[in-house]
Amino acid sequence: MKISRQALLLSSSNCHGYSLLEFAKQEISSFLQKNGVTQLIFVPYAQNNHDDYTKKIKDVIEPWGFNVTGLHTYPEPTTAIKSAKAIFIGGGNTFLLLKKLYENNLVNLIREKVNSGSLLYIGSSAGTNVATKSIHTTNDMPIIYPPSFEAIGIVPFNINPHYIDKIETDTHKGETRDQRIGEYMEMPHANPVLGLREGCILHANGNSLLLKGVAGAVIFKKGESKVEYAAGADVSFLLD
Secondary structure, three states, X not given: OOOXXXXXXXXXXXXXXXXXXXXXXXXXXXXXXXXXXXXXXXXXXXOOOHHHHHHHHHHHHHHHOOEEEEXXXXXOHHHXXXXXXXEEEOOOXXXXXXXXXXXXXXXXXXXXXXXXXXXXXXXXXXXXXXXXOEOOOOOOXXXXXXXXXXXXXXXXXXXXXXXOOOOOOOOOOOOOHHHHXXXXXXXXXXXXXXXXXXXXXXXXXXXXXXXXXXXXEEEEOOOOOOEEEOOOOEXXXXXX
């Protein structure tokens, strides 16, 4: 099946040294402009105050030349998504976000529209988690349970946003991120995991996957050591 997906998956909206979404401004603007998109639907489901969260994103993105509308303001979310050209799913709690997407019958709809090339997808943090095969590698606490951990599946692997190495001088003796991901990799249902460092963006364009932004990423595969990839690297092999 021909996949025409176009997506920008951000590790987060915040990155040290930058204001909200500033590190991704050029990528997001170019992504929307080259596809002739001026209207962007923001999905605020990962947080409980939908109005405030939408306003925060609206205040940042509208000065770039795009109109932003919260999905929660539409009487029928599925109707809004069916007619949308681009969506941005923001961060917050991944479990809450996926539950809301299932409740509104949006998981399959978004997958079908993105894979057909009729919907551009931008995700950040939790919005990036739900774009993947499953949310098993989120950093969030399970404050509420979605009907399934299976997610939208725009890409056939998992992502760990906000990925960070253990700092050797750190006195914290709890589990590291690598240990947590290692526990997941021992499961029979484990997929490869792309750890996105703060400031990293995964650009999916059909059968191409490129790392963009101001930082790189790491890749974990079952039975293998993690491998580092710098910004600019082609990681399309993750689609195989």
